[in-house]
Amino acid sequence: MVIGPDTIATTPTQFLPRHRFDDLVEALGEGGRRVVGPTIADGAIVFADLAGHESLPAGWTLQTSPGRALLERLPDGPRESRTFQYPVSGEGIRRFTFPSRVDALAMETAEDGTVRVRVAAPAEPMPLAVVGARACDLAALAVHDRVLVGGPAIDPDYAARRRDLLIVAVECALAGSTCFCASMGTGPEVTAGADLVLNELDDGFVVRAPTAAGERVLATLGLAAAGPDRATTAAAQTAATRAAMGTTAIPADARSLLLANLEHPRWDAVAERCIACANCTLVCPTCFCTGLEVGSGFDGAASSATRTWDSCFTEGFAQIAGGSFRPRHRDRYRQWLTHKFATWWDQFGTSGCIGCGRCVAWCPVGIDVRAELNAIAETAPTPAPIAVPARDTVEAADTGLAPLEFSPATVVSVIPETADTTTLRLATDDPRILAGLPGQFVMVGVPAFAIPPISISRFHPDGLELTIRAAGAATSFLTKLRKGAALGLRGPLGRGWPVADAAGRDLVIVAGGIGLAPLRPVIDAVLRDRDRYHDVRIYLGARTPRDRLFVEEIDALAASDDVLVRVTVDRAGPEWLGRVGIVTQLFKSVRGTGADATAFICGPERMMAATADVLGDLGVPREHTWVTLERHMECGVGLCGHCQLGTRFVCKDGPVFSVAELGEDLRREGL
């Protein structure tokens, strides 16, 4: 139930005397509900099971500043025995709805050789009541709702844990130096998302119940009305908290500022201090990135995968077999800050920062996101406002797949292509995969290995082909599979080539090396329906003659009159009579002005950028020039966070993008 600000403001208040707090805990625990709340452990205030008022941090406060969150006794005075007289806890309530480790799936090779992928059933958590959540915690929960269950792909584990959650919020009676919720519009007033709201006074709590569930709990306590004096004191206390924070902690329109300053020297300066420890992302209550840890027995016949909290501050986060896309701390810090304050808006229609300041306090070297934003604002011209695009401009693929849902497939033949590349012809009866589109990909699961994304290199009525280069351990294993081997497929995923939109146009297809694999279904589609397209030209590059893919097919195609085919290699011995040179040298011209041409390009990113430039010079429109990107992917549906490129999730918004959509990001290092 969504509770608007008006509902809460007009909700009548009651008074819970301090000595009756345990009655509230007892009422919350009715029916076996688990009750958690703040308590002191390991020198910090953390959430744990709440036995009663004795668990609460009565008499303690937290002094937070960049890099520090120190427990201190409350000073003597009327507030000395308050229980919630501290700014945000070290770790919010994220762990209860989004645990750090979740069983994700189990894979096994059965006696008959088939591979079974069993997706772990969502958790069946016991009903939970959280006492002591703050306005920022609730705002963060609302962000997670959008990210994890608000899109086409949902996280079933989160959905299950979120289902029966009772929240007793506390309005903050003081602000830490690291707090800036008032600037982000998320607090300190609790305006939504709570079932009960407490305002702590010296002798007890003003309570209101904005939801029916909260009302039911409150009704069992038989409390008296709070009365106007207490209600006024409570409101004044929250107002003082707001005043202490101010509302100008960060620059206005931080999103435009960041998007306009992706190469600002401040990124280098902060990278000298940033130790990329990942703490900011792991205390952030809106961060949602995860990775899969695969474990197996000695024979590798069975394995299990655990989904764990991951962070964009690690090198492995953006790593593919060829290296990491964000090798430098500068790249990682820029990803963090721009995601929270800028690209989150593009992806989810909201800010990724809710102003709790945990990333400031819990940064071991005390980097303050507010100071970083202000430092950029002070040294950069005021940016022109960059509007948040309507969210449906990028057509996200609705896969209809639950995360990690796999279907079985069998290898029916193995076709060696080059020394390191093999094509697997697979049989599957999954109608979704058979209805896939050129340019889409599948995640390929075999027990004990990581699950790589592989482009589909041909569709058959009863299956598909995958052309795989042995780049890492998993792909090496896949290239060694034999006829009869079984594996799990998950897909088809992503947005493919807009082949239909190219009807009636000239078509230029450019591939480098393994890049021909995702383009082969395009060529198949064109040949099936050759009359729909005008001039069709295919330009192929490879490192050496021996690295060419689908050689017989391509030779046959070149011999036909259907399309123009040109092949070049980077280097070759005397046995090669064809062209030598880079692929961009192949096309000095396209038909006519180029304005009527659509280009599909796949290869290394630098090759694609260079090719797009040459085609642009020849007049091919940028919005008709398409490339496909490779990124680290674990889920394929935009939930794990690994494949982000600026505002995009490559897995679901791509992997095929037009050069116009990508803009400068196609060439931006470390994005």
Next chain:
Amino acid sequence: MDVAMRAGAAAATAGPNHATGRSAATRRPRVGVVKFASCDGCQLTILDVEDHLLEIAERFEIVEFAEATSRRSSGPFDVLLVEGSISTPEQAVEIARLRAEAKLLVAIGACATAGGIQALRTAAEHEAFRAAVYPVPAYVDSLATARPISEFVHVDAELRGCPISPEQLVEVLVSLTTGRRPQLPDQAVCLECKRRGIPCVVVARGLPCLGPVTRTGCGAICPAFGRGCYGCFGPREQANTAGYAAALVWQAANPAGDDPNAPMPPPDSRRPVDEADVGRLFAGFNGATAPMRSITDKLGGRPVMPLRATLASPPETLLGGPPRWGAMPADTIKSEDPDGPRG
């Protein structure tokens, strides 16, 4: 190199025997465990993997493992686990011989991967250490450095830690038999602390902790007990030790407010008070690695041994005879110890 295990290189496993391409052993791989300069703790960790010991013994033929069996072998090995650093001239010769006998060589532990605690002498007065420890240093045939195995021979994989993690050892053995890449994370300890819900000891208690610049794999044992990480798994990927040391120096100059009532850290956790204290943090088991050593070089904190007088020649009563080892020619000793024994 590092953990770049050659995928599918499960040494003695013969060709794939069924459609999945999985290899099945026609004979069990021959495994050896050897040591150089080290405390044997990593070898003992192998014996700690109790749940897996039987399976390991079934799947591998242990042909050399002084801590576990009297059976001896000088090779060949399909897999050779090497503990310890190269600290003497004989060891430098022996590791080259063993490498030639081993299809896969895995360096285990901080000594084998970074030199270990004894590598502190690498940047210190070797002679002073010798003189402080041995009455007659002339009889001790040691190199001026203690260096990781990878500086002498090619290493196929490394397991960090002092001691290594039993789980990671099993992971490497499983990888050998399945052909996959071992999952040995190279990220900071901090991720493990956060996943476990351990509040940051730097932020909450002002304690020095090397977790942000140290590779995870231990399960964040030390922070779980309320003390700082001392870096036994060595530098994590792209460790920004300079940035972190600068912050620790600042904290030393601006100590956290000590509330006498606040929960206190354990007594063995001391906050640094000056630059040398911060430098000392980095001079541990992995202090000889470049990211760590760069800090100690800059801030100080390396242990210093006072030179003391030692005997020029051994009294018969002390040693009961002439030195029994003399494999290395005398000039080798000279080259390592230009000053020779002091009198």
